[in-house]
Amino acid sequence: MSGNSFGKLFTVTTFGESHGLALGCIVDGCPPGLPLTEDDIQLDLDRRKPGQSRYTTQRREADQVKILSGVFEGKTTGTPIGLLIENTDQRSKDYSNIKDQFRPAHADYSYMHKYGVRDYRGGGRSSARETAMRVAAGAIAKKYLKATYGVEIRGYLSQLGPIAIESVDWAEIANNPFFCPDASKVPEMEAYMKALGKEGNSVGAKITVVASGVAPGLGEPVFDRLDADIAHALMSINAVKGVEIGAGFASVAQKGTEHRDEILPEGFASNNAGGVLGGISTGQDIIAHMALKPTSSLRIPGRSVDVYGAPVEVVTTGRHDPCVGIRATPIAEAMLALVVMDHALRQRGQNGGVEHNIPHIPAQRD
Amino acid sequence: MSGNSFGKLFTVTTFGESHGLALGCIVDGCPPGLPLTEDDIQLDLDRRKPGQSRYTTQRREADQVKILSGVFEGKTTGTPIGLLIENTDQRSKDYSNIKDQFRPAHADYSYMHKYGVRDYRGGGRSSARETAMRVAAGAIAKKYLKATYGVEIRGYLSQLGPIAIESVDWAEIANNPFFCPDASKVPEMEAYMKALGKEGNSVGAKITVVASGVAPGLGEPVFDRLDADIAHALMSINAVKGVEIGAGFASVAQKGTEHRDEILPEGFASNNAGGVLGGISTGQDIIAHMALKPTSSLRIPGRSVDVYGAPVEVVTTGRHDPCVGIRATPIAEAMLALVVMDHALRQRGQNGGVEHNIPHIPAQRD
């Protein structure tokens, strides 16, 4: 179906099932001369890796990435970068119980209608495990953007179920297993997750990602808008059901005088636009939010049917994230990085790096 | 650049500035044999057309579409369909006042950084007028989907500023100028818009679109997910700041037991998924919501800078929609139609129309 590629000039194509031999991807379009090692990539992979805390699945995957091509004497050559992660934790488990069932809110039913067949082991291609290669590819984009343009791409958990953060301290994010930037909320989250675990239930979450230092002028005006591509990128992550740019859905009830970001010589007065106007970056922080649904794999029985149409009661045993959002921050960062990287190259192609003589308005200060 | 095309097999490419000679598009990939007349397209264009009520801009555009190619003896031939709309209402207005200004929340500033030049007459390419050709192309997709698959694509205004609808009566939508499906809310909306007009301010809105009768199995699992492409499509519409599929951001606070749509032989028990699981259609209604920001063209002065960086006070006179959302429903329908159409052709390409022997679960009933 040829839908496993992302990006136009910086193109990432992935393959791999959760219980297959390996996951892999090809990063095509990385400019030559970027110093790149497996450690650069491993860093982000480890942030996404399961089994890091008691709040995520205990499935243990080394997620050790190998660079198979495109790097020579420590630098990218401009040729495609092949990345590979071998699957190590493939329990020879018995899947006969779910083999013929359509698990509610899983891709089982839609996959069977599309393909007439599915790799039922751990969800196959629809497994969240597929996102590992996105994170790997994103790490390359992040490094290039940082090195070449000073762009910084970061994210955090902005809401866990009913618990919304109230402040953002970037330094705090790495200090807790939730990617939570508000230390005061962490105990609450811990307590919530423990109760949830006992209950055998799952919950949704909200992730916020920010790209700082993006030059004004990236993005295309009509269909390939920067914000439209970000929406595409984030909505393509498993379990995501909503995407916002800047003020997002709050814009609905805003008045024009309230929403418009006034422009002062010393800087933008606000950032309701989320760094994008007319589909093109303004130089302000690019801010996006995404909503993740609760995990569908639950110990609590659910009603469904089997492949023959007969009613069944589905119980998902095994190791699952009670909140997929907890590990989703590095994935969101990666996807945002892929979009910004692609548009940076596209804009370079279009204007050959010409700097127009236009005032640069500083981004709004918090 | 090169970002003015949408779709992979059913590809729409548009051109045209609001104050140029004409708007046009090429619809490439429409299967042969579809009966098609200019009236089929005009119908939707007229629904989007300005000047239909006192609540939209009084700019009067005939928006009369011409089919230039791809139709022979009343039927599509499979060759590209060229569509053209000549601009008629080009007042020879004096733009010198805004020529050198960056209007807050407009694309002026980002365009100038991208291109170093802009057609300042009425926003040029960034004008909402660009969406006329999307509606024209979408009308062709809608007709094909209806004729070939019985798919119905409809939409409505689900919120106007602070006023949210409480019920959906499809028959009501055409009876008011707001595309509002809840008759009881119309007087409130009218009063609100009048007050807004006096105030010289603008407001945001929320639009909901639904595709009914879409077969299960459309969409690609990873990057080209049906929901990701819908997010791309809707976020690419002027002024859109957020997109939701099904439960959307409400999923964040939902528990798994609450969100999962249980599957019963007689039908799905709910539709929090919005008709998409794992990026692939389930056969349930595909439901998407989008948030539109308030119009940025206001009579109320705003602070900004000019192209030399000097502070200026910006006042936008002329004819503008106080709420772009009011005319956005046909645009959202069109974009949803383009996505479903493209994936219908892609799926056909992939499986050659094979019907897999899988139970078809009826969509959830309201």
Next chain:
Amino acid sequence: MSGNSFGKLFTVTTFGESHGLALGCIVDGCPPGLPLTEDDIQLDLDRRKPGQSRYTTQRREADQVKILSGVFEGKTTGTPIGLLIENTDQRSKDYSNIKDQFRPAHADYSYMHKYGVRDYRGGGRSSARETAMRVAAGAIAKKYLKATYGVEIRGYLSQLGPIAIESVDWAEIANNPFFCPDASKVPEMEAYMKALGKEGNSVGAKITVVASGVAPGLGEPVFDRLDADIAHALMSINAVKGVEIGAGFASVAQKGTEHRDEILPEGFASNNAGGVLGGISTGQDIIAHMALKPTSSLRIPGRSVDVYGAPVEVVTTGRHDPCVGIRATPIAEAMLALVVMDHALRQRGQNGGVEHNIPHIPAQRD
């Protein structure tokens, strides 16, 4: 379907049938700031225009191009350029005689199998007339390449039926109706064409195109090679049956010592490569040849079948080029220009215009 676009960053999408209302195209991806008028484009259109001499079809088309968008105050804006040519010479002719016939060597039979329908008036979409928009788009690429990189793209007729040229005098090309660079061959060609006309037959031709001044480093190493894209571009022209780069088919009998272009500090010793090595430009002249088949529209009866499978004798009356090659030079130039333009932008996107510190070897001197 969806096959009417060419180019990745500089994308040209065309529409239009020979006997429809108009031909048009959208040039998407032209960088902003290029001075562009309709005359710039008309110049090349007139070179391709029919009815210029007694040796081409007497069908008279004004081929007057209109720029509908993308140009503001005399310069490109970076937004899509819409071009339109209205069809003027649509004789209300009776086509009933060919309506149900498959003309040998025409696209009638293959079109009917593909679409189940065809616009039989003058070949519809398969008419050579479709190439007018390629020439129009190519003229824009040519102007940009010349202005920005000093690239010159020129072509000539290198063989007319059995008559091969023996020398190339660029100044001569415009002095005869054949685009023939060898004045000594023109009388022979004239005599040949007259005899051919009497006979009611047609003949093939060979065109050579050259791009001079192309910087080394354009093209991608594997699938999107510069030479592969040139082959794609030229083979996509009506009636073309073969494409060569540099030595082309002569390479088959060459030995390595004979073929390899030795590199001397003062310049390449030869140019068998045709300016491309490993799919990437070397800075030498890019040289391509293409073979055009004889026109299939003949007064001499041919055997065929009708749409019901019954044998028929086909005679094509009306106005046709006895040798399509005579007007093909501007088309070949245009397609070469589109390829070089696209790769120039891609390379710019990839390396941001970095100049590597590598010796520049001068092109081989004739």
Next chain:
Amino acid sequence: MSGNSFGKLFTVTTFGESHGLALGCIVDGCPPGLPLTEDDIQLDLDRRKPGQSRYTTQRREADQVKILSGVFEGKTTGTPIGLLIENTDQRSKDYSNIKDQFRPAHADYSYMHKYGVRDYRGGGRSSARETAMRVAAGAIAKKYLKATYGVEIRGYLSQLGPIAIESVDWAEIANNPFFCPDASKVPEMEAYMKALGKEGNSVGAKITVVASGVAPGLGEPVFDRLDADIAHALMSINAVKGVEIGAGFASVAQKGTEHRDEILPEGFASNNAGGVLGGISTGQDIIAHMALKPTSSLRIPGRSVDVYGAPVEVVTTGRHDPCVGIRATPIAEAMLALVVMDHALRQRGQNGGVEHNIPHIPAQRD
């Protein structure tokens, strides 16, 4: 640079350098349900494998392919197929001699200008070794086309240096190391190659590929013509300098009455078109020829410059094919298979497999 993908619906993306850790590719878009094993692919890989005879390079590569994803319980699942070949024969050779040299007729010079860096070990990405993954991907396309449509794709060596074949006996091809279909020419070829080896020189070759059983109607009329895509595909193979469809360059001297393939109810009278009219398949055999230049790696010294611009004498030692054409037949078959496969899926997407009620004219009989 994002140029390592081929195909629109059946998309192949490759990576890997000749002396890197591995070569790999992702085949995206293979329909589900195709029985597929590593042996199916290995078969063609072995036909291309070096060291099969004394007439090809003695470099020994196992070229053992591994399927990493996309196949479950012996059948394709519709998800991307990841293929991997580990490089085994990486002699820790000393490359210092060529490290700083530009070998004549190699990609060294153009690569350095493009990237500013190159993997000089055995040509890196520009090595013919890259074609192994094309053959692997092509084997999947071939199997699908055979199983689903009865399409057969075969090829042969039609000329070796000065030695052209005079007859085609398909059964003969596998009986000699040249893929030569004319047994009477084999001794001549053997003698020629021995002399060539002594001389330390290389020579060019011509390959012919044929697709039989392709339904009429595949291909798009304008830019994505079947023949244009074939030209792109074949010209993208290392060392190819020319491509012909059907009569190819012979068309130049043909008259219309000679070239046109008359259509009789009992079958086409000839096949100068090579199975393609107006860019669309006719149901006749699709016939393409390609010219390969002589290998550029010679023991006979050649003049060149080093990366500092100083003149050097280049001698290429090591193991090289004196005629790359000898192993090129499986590569050409693979590329033709990829094109036909892609267009088969595209056409299916466009017309949903509708069979139009048109007479099917049998292909011309030899």
